[in-house]
Amino acid sequence: MKKNKVFCSILAVLIALSLVLTACGSSAAGPSEDLAPGEVSEVVESGSSSTRTKLSMWYHGAGNEVERNILLSIIDDYNNSQDKYVVEVQDFPQISYNASVVAAALAGNLPDIIDVDGPVMPNWAWAGYLSPLELSDGALDEFLPSTIGMWEGEVYSVGLWEAACAIYARKSVLDQYNIRIPTLEQPWDLEEFDAALETLQASGEFDYALDLGMAWTGEWYPYGFSPFLQSFGGDIVDRSTYTTAEGAMNGPEAIAFGEWWQSLFVRGLVPGTTQDSADRDTGFIEGRYAMMWNGNWAGASALEPYGDDLLILPAPDFGNGSRIGAGSWQFGVSADSQNKEGANEFIEFMMQDKYLVAFSNGINNIPSTPSAAAASELYASGAPFEIFFEYSAAQSTLRPPTPAYLTAALVFEKALADIANGADVVDALDAAADEITADIVANGGYGFDGSVVGPSIQEDEIATGK
Amino acid sequence: MAQITKVETRNQMRSSKWPIERNTEAITAWLMASPAMILMILFLIIPFFLAFYFSFTNQRLISPNPTEFLGLQNYKQLLTLKILRLDPIKNESGEPVLDEDGNFTYIRERDITRNPDYPQYAGLQRWNSWDVGKTRFTLLASDVVFMKSLINTLYFAIVIVPGQAGLGLILALLINRRVKGVNVFRTIYFIPVVVSIVVVSILFRFIYDGDNGLLNSALVFITGGAFKPIDWLANTTTAMPAIMLMSAWQAVGIHMIIWLAGLQNIPFTLYEAADIDGANAFQKFLYVTWPGLHNTAVFILVTITIAALGLFTQIHVMTRGGPLDSTSTVIFQAVRKGFDMQNIAYGSTISVVFFILVLSVAIIQRYLTREKSS
Numbered sequence: 001m002k003k004n005k006v007f008c009s010i011l012a013v014l015i016a017l018s019l020v021l022t023a024c025g026s027s028a029a030g031p032s033e034d035l036a037p038g039e040v041s042e043v044v045e046s047g048s049s050s051t052r053t054k055l056s057m058w059y060h061g062a063g064n065e066v067e068r069n070i071l072l073s074i075i076d077d078y079n080n081s082q083d084k085y086v087v088e089v090q091d092f093p094q095i096s097y098n099a100s101v102v103a104a105a106l107a108g109n110l111p112d113i114i115d116v117d118g119p120v121m122p123n124w125a126w127a128g129y130l131s132p133l134e135l136s137d138g139a140l141d142e143f144l145p146s147t148i149g150m151w152e153g154e155v156y157s158v159g160l161w162e163a164a165c166a167i168y169a170r171k172s173v174l175d176q177y178n179i180r181i182p183t184l185e186q187p188w189d190l191e192e193f194d195a196a197l198e199t200l201q202a203s204g205e206f207d208y209a210l211d212l213g214m215a216w217t218g219e220w221y222p223y224g225f226s227p228f229l230q231s232f233g234g235d236i237v238d239r240s241t242y243t244t245a246e247g248a249m250n251g252p253e254a255i256a257f258g259e260w261w262q263s264l265f266v267r268g269l270v271p272g273t274t275q276d277s278a279d280r281d282t283g284f285i286e287g288r289y290a291m292m293w294n295g296n297w298a299g300a301s302a303l304e305p306y307g308d309d310l311l312i313l314p315a316p317d318f319g320n321g322s323r324i325g326a327g328s329w330q331f332g333v334s335a336d337s338q339n340k341e342g343a344n345e346f347i348e349f350m351m352q353d354k355y356l357v358a359f360s361n362g363i364n365n366i367p368s369t370p371s372a373a374a375a376s377e378l379y380a381s382g383a384p385f386e387i388f389f390e391y392s393a394a395q396s397t398l399r400p401p402t403p404a405y406l407t408a409a410l411v412f413e414k415a416l417a418d419i420a421n422g423a424d425v426v427d428a429l430d431a432a433a434d435e436i437t438a439d440i441v442a443n444g445g446y447g448f449d450g451s452v453v454g455p456s457i458q459e460d461e462i463a464t465g466k
Numbered sequence: 467m468a469q470i471t472k473v474e475t476r477n478q479m480r481s482s483k484w485p486i487e488r489n490t491e492a493i494t495a496w497l498m499a500s501p502a503m504i505l506m507i508l509f510l511i512i513p514f515f516l517a518f519y520f521s522f523t524n525q526r527l528i529s530p531n532p533t534e535f536l537g538l539q540n541y542k543q544l545l546t547l548k549i550l551r552l553d554p555i556k557n558e559s560g561e562p563v564l565d566e567d568g569n570f571t572y573i574r575e576r577d578i579t580r581n582p583d584y585p586q587y588a589g590l591q592r593w594n595s596w597d598v599g600k601t602r603f604t605l606l607a608s609d610v611v612f613m614k615s616l617i618n619t620l621y622f623a624i625v626i627v628p629g630q631a632g633l634g635l636i637l638a639l640l641i642n643r644r645v646k647g648v649n650v651f652r653t654i655y656f657i658p659v660v661v662s663i664v665v666v667s668i669l670f671r672f673i674y675d676g677d678n679g680l681l682n683s684a685l686v687f688i689t690g691g692a693f694k695p696i697d698w699l700a701n702t703t704t705a706m707p708a709i710m711l712m713s714a715w716q717a718v719g720i721h722m723i724i725w726l727a728g729l730q731n732i733p734f735t736l737y738e739a740a741d742i743d744g745a746n747a748f749q750k751f752l753y754v755t756w757p758g759l760h761n762t763a764v765f766i767l768v769t770i771t772i773a774a775l776g777l778f779t780q781i782h783v784m785t786r787g788g789p790l791d792s793t794s795t796v797i798f799q800a801v802r803k804g805f806d807m808q809n810i811a812y813g814s815t816i817s818v819v820f821f822i823l824v825l826s827v828a829i830i831q832r833y834l835t836r837e838k839s840s
């Protein structure tokens with residue numbers, strides 16, 4: 001046991017070092033602003049006396065001034081509202097946040113309150129970093145289901161906001177080419193969507209009919225594209241047992257998805273994997289791409305040039321329901337925390353509608369409750385992005401909530417990139433299914449024993465038309 | 467004789483000192499060396515042995531499951547290669563079944579590797595296959611991506627080592643003159659070295675862009691529109707050469723400087739002597755310059771080889787191993803498996819294999835370039 005601890009601490013030191021290296025290496029690749037973690041830590045002073053207990057908190061949003069100010073004002077409010085606890089927050093750049101938490105967990109240095117990306121939460125809960133939340137009864141009643149992080153039947157995290165994806169298009173363009181404008185009730189199906197893409201491409205007016213965002217490597221692939229696979233009826237893992245990807249990742253539905261996915265690139269309807277991020281950001285706005293598949297965060301910049309002409313359209317229904325990804329950043333309590341009561345109290349304090357509205361107005365995300373959405377600038381009734389709240393409520397499909405997701409997401413990303421680049425579809429999907437399954441087996445099932453724990457993607461409520 | 471007396475006097479001096487003083491000297495020496503030694507032990511020696519240890523276990527980065535000792539299983543998973551011999555599918559009358567193009571058809575490899583009747587092929591994947599007559603020979607590997615990465619890494623090294631070293635030497639010869647303004651050229655050639663490889667990689671992603679990249683635009687302009695734009699990084703045949711070109715451009719400056727230092731160490735009198743003997747420029751290079759550069763050449767060869775085998779940053783930033791694994795490298799796989807996928811044990815196994823690879827290449831080079839005693 002002791003020996004193992006020594007290994008772990010050495011490992012932690014190494015990870016910390018590699019973290020510094022990867023942070024240096026990749027920060028230039030992403031849009032992130034690199035701040036050393038220690039640099040931005042700040043002790044919130046609020047006439048605190050030494051008798052108050054300190055609650056430490058880590059947050060992934062270093063570099064975003066607006067986001068940080070909202071968070072600090074909430075912490076201020078909380079610290080002034082009672083005299084038992086003082087919350088202190090430390091910011092990290094998002095690109096190295098997860099690795100920082102892993103390193104801290106290995107070294108036994110986790111803070112009391114951590115924020116966690118929705119799909120990663122089951123991995124951390126399984127690994128024992130998180131303890132279940134203890135909120136008062138009914139606290140979560142109004143929250144969108146996708147903002148509540150569940151693992152093994154218990155709530156581990158809760159999100160103050162949600163994100164949603166949609167197809168951005170222009171009314172004038174669709175009207176010009178006689179393309180029906182889809183609705184939430186009647187989205188495009190595969191044939192209609194495909195025909196629209198062909199028409200737009202054939203017009204010669206655009207470089208590409210649709211921009212999928214292939215430039216955004218990493219989590220965007222599973223977040224943005226696995227809902228397509230799920231809408232076809234496939235999935236990243238078989239979520240009836242969570243112990244295999246066989247049949248889900250490489251079944252007939254997945255192969256149909258893969259063939260269609262490859263055809264998008266073969267037919268030249270979408271930019272390929274070498275798209276650069278500048279084109280991703282400006283292609284639709286400058287009119288070089290006819291449509292764009294993107295999240296609500298891109299709404300403001302698309303609204304500016306197009307105004308009323310801008311359409312925010314629902315994801316196509318490829319046969320198994322119209323689906324979009326779900327689960328954004330959420331807050332949880334670390335398992336090592338000595339002050340779980342205080343940490344839970346603070347999280348519940350943050351869950352007030354006024355703070356949900358503040359975050360939504362500040363960073364453009366969708367508030368987690370209907371009442372907060374109604375009070376927000378962008379998602380209220382009649383506001384430009386109201387429709388996103390409806391999409392989120394109606395189409396959200398969680399990325400498989402299993403600790404296996406961490407590895408599966410990387411395998412999925414590679415499979416989609418390979419298929420886009422011309423790999424044999426069946427071989428690529430078979431290889432991906434094998435790799436995901438092998439990882440689950442190597443980890444003793446990640447806490448699942450092979451018994452059926454829930455509906456598969458084809459049996460869940462979106463497909464059956466809840 | 468003179469040397470012996472020197473040693474004797476030193477010995478006399480030593481013995482005349484107080485033993486305590488010698489002790490403090492030793493302590494001081496250890497103290498001075500300790501910061502470097504502690505860091506080296508912590509970040510080089512211990513991780514080195516840890517990697518060996520982890521490669522025999524199933525150690526995960528994070529996991530509530532206890533670590534188990536696996537023996538050689540990781541190495542088996544990484545390195546297994548098998549050849550599968552397949553005969554064409556035949557119908558009931560013994561005639562081979564042909565597909566619509568008139569080719570023989572074969573059973574899918576995965577139907578064998580996933581069939582419990584063939585445990586010897588379990589878990590293997592198809593890497594490549596060749597048809598010899600009617601028989602199809604398929605090469606199966608347990609980790610196809612790693613095998614491809616290994617080949618890619620060697621391919622990169624085989625091109626980059628002579629290419630970059632040669633280019634560096636040519637540049638060094640060109641700027642090794644006492645001409646006005648030569649420092650300007652030295653600076654220009656050296657500038658890419660001081661730019662971070664991450665920055666260079668991002669810039670070259672834009673330059674190689676298939677739709678509106680600088681390289682395509684330039685080639686189209688030069689050829690008057692005859693050149694058809696290529697998406698350099700999306701093409702399995704051009705992606706690796708594109709990365710080689712960029713890497714060589716970025717790193718050649720440092721080797722040019724080292725070559726230059728070697729060139730300037732060659733005594734000028736040798737060239738004068740060669741002139742008197744009537745040697746032409748080529749003969750002077752072959753018999754004066756090249757032998758004089760022997761130690762520099764060995765140094766450059768070893769450093770470029772090690773750097774080339776460790777190819778990672780360009781891949782990580784530009785292609786992430788794609789398209790279709792054509793730019794994936796050994797170190798890229800080690801990071802992907804070990805850190806991204808949290809399988810430290812497997813990442814360690816790749817690192818150990820990488821260590822053995824580098825070590826053997828270095829030993830072979832050392833042997834081939836040894837000073838031959840006459």
